[in-house]
Amino acid sequence: MVKILDLNFQGKSHAIASFLIETGEGPVIIETGPHSTLPFLEKGLGDAGYKLSDVRHVFLSHIHLDHAGAAWALAEAGATVYVHPIGAPHMIDPSRLMKSAKMIYQEQMDSLWGEMRPIATSQIREVAHGEIFRIGDVAFTAHHTPGHAIHHIAWQMGDAVFTGDVAGVKIGENGLVVAPCPPPDINIEQWKDSIALVRRLNPNKLYLTHFGEISAIDQHFNDLIHCLESWANWIKPHWENGETPEAVTPAFEAFARQQLLDAGLPADDVARYDAANPAWMSVAGLMRYWRKRSEK
Numbered sequence: 001m002v003k004i005l006d007l008n009f010q011g012k013s014h015a016i017a018s019f020l021i022e023t024g025e026g027p028v029i030i031e032t033g034p035h036s037t038l039p040f041l042e043k044g045l046g047d048a049g050y051k052l053s054d055v056r057h058v059f060l061s062h063i064h065l066d067h068a069g070a071a072w073a074l075a076e077a078g079a080t081v082y083v084h085p086i087g088a089p090h091m092i093d094p095s096r097l098m099k100s101a102k103m104i105y106q107e108q109m110d111s112l113w114g115e116m117r118p119i120a121t122s123q124i125r126e127v128a129h130g131e132i133f134r135i136g137d138v139a140f141t142a143h144h145t146p147g148h149a150i151h152h153i154a155w156q157m158g159d160a161v162f163t164g165d166v167a168g169v170k171i172g173e174n175g176l177v178v179a180p181c182p183p184p185d186i187n188i189e190q191w192k193d194s195i196a197l198v199r200r201l202n203p204n205k206l207y208l209t210h211f212g213e214i215s216a217i218d219q220h221f222n223d224l225i226h227c228l229e230s231w232a233n234w235i236k237p238h239w240e241n242g243e244t245p246e247a248v249t250p251a252f253e254a255f256a257r258q259q260l261l262d263a264g265l266p267a268d269d270v271a272r273y274d275a276a277n278p279a280w281m282s283v284a285g286l287m288r289y290w291r292k293r294s295e296k
Contacts, residue, residue, distance in 0.1 A: 002160065004212055005044030007037035009066070010112070014171050014211045015276040016066055019162060020048055024136030029079075030059045030155055030162045031209050034069035035114030041070060053077040057135050061164025062152040063087035064182075065101060065113045066276075067209055072117040081119055082133065084144065085126040087151035091119045104281070127153060145198065147191025148180060154194070159204040166194050168224040169210040169277045176263040177223035178256070178273065179231060180210075181282035186289045188232055195221050210276040231256070235286040245284040253279045 003020040006013050018041055019030040027050050033041060042052055052074060059082045060068045071081045071091060083091055090097040094116040102109050129144040141156040148165040155162040170177045179191075198206075199221060206214040214220050234255060238248045256279035260270050 002157075002207060002213075003044070003048055004207070005041060006211075007033040007040045007044075009033065009037055010275045012272050012275045015272050017207075017209050017211050018044065019207055020044065020050075021138060021157065022048070023138045025056070026050075026136070027055050028057045028059065028135050028138070028140070029055050029074065030207075031061060031067050031164070032058060032070035032074060033067070034065050034112065035073060035116065036069070036110075036112060038070045038073055038114070055079050057133075058082065059140060059153075059155050059162070060084075060087070061154065061162065061166075061209065062149045063090050063097065064149065064165075065097075065116065067164060069113050069116055072115075072119050075119040075123045076117075080123050080125050082125045082127050082142070084151035084153050085128075087149075088124050088126045091124055092121055093118055143197060143201070145194035146185070147187050147189075147194045149185045150187075151185075152194070154198055156201055156203070159202075160207060161198055161201060161203045161205070162207045162209075163198065164209055166191070166198065167206050167208055167214070167220065168227065169273065170208060170214065170220065171211050171272045171276060172265070172269045174263070175265065175269060175273075176260055177220055177227060178259075178277055179224060179228045179282070180277045181228075181231060181285040181289075183281075183285040183288050186285040187292075188228055188289065191228060192225060195225065211272075231282060232286055232289065235283065236290055239287045239290040245287055248287075249280045249283045252283050255279075256282075 005018040007016045009016040016033045018033050021028045058074050058079045075081050098116050127142045131142045133140045143154045145152050145154045145166040154166050165180050168177050168179050
């Protein structure tokens with residue numbers, strides 16, 4: 001059974017989730033959220049009858065702070081952290097990761113993400129593509145799924161897949177499926193290949209970190225691909241004209257917000273999208289994508 005723990009990021013529900021799976025060897029956590037939301041993770045565990053120190057296994061989709069920022073706290077409490085080999089060094093020494101994030105978020109770093117401390121090498125488990133881990137009576141299979149990030153893993157548990165960001169963002173039952181495209185790793189072709197991989201697993205459910213359970217899987221992925229293409233194609237002529245991300249961002253934010261409004265979303269849900277996937281982050285990511293494409 002999967003328990004969805006709402007981490008109430010920036011005081012908003014349904015923006016970032018962590019997932020609790022109970023096994024015969026104790027609770028497993030998939031995604032930790034940022035350190036700033038650790039009290040809500042602890043509360044969710046407490047409501048299920050557990051303490052932080054009861055968690056011995058933490059599975060990460062990737063190392064971005066909204067997914068992995070609190071992993072060190074669970075490691076300090078005794079957990080092993082399972083992560084892509086490319087992401088593992090940044091969990092052991094997060095200085096470069098935090099320096100890059102600070103360049104983006106500047107004075108908002110503490111309020112958004114909190115701390116990020118090193119994790120001991122002995123508590124990091126680098127995960128190969130297709131590797132299976134059995135925790136008690138539950139098997140978790142790792143699928144390397146680049147496109148959003150080169151260090152991305154989708155975790156399969158039976159007929160469910162915990163998708164991190166490879167299945168995008170969808171908030172609310174009637175929410176729009178959108179594509180988080182931050183720098184530096186966005187690759188549309190790889191992302192589509194990863195979507196095809198997840199589809200071949202034939203899951204009955206997807207669990208999105210942003211946010212919750214999805215059962216209409218084909219439509220969801222069709223909508224995600226449409227968003228990826230529409231956002232990339234919107235950015236392309238601006239990149240070709242030599243415009244800077246800073247110059248393009250206001251117009252792109254207006255474009256992305258209008259898509260949400262055209263979908264009939266209430267203001268509260270639009271605010272949740274802004275927290276979970278701020279549109280401004282995708283400008284630099286997609287411009288970098290087009291630049292790398294042109295260099296091939």
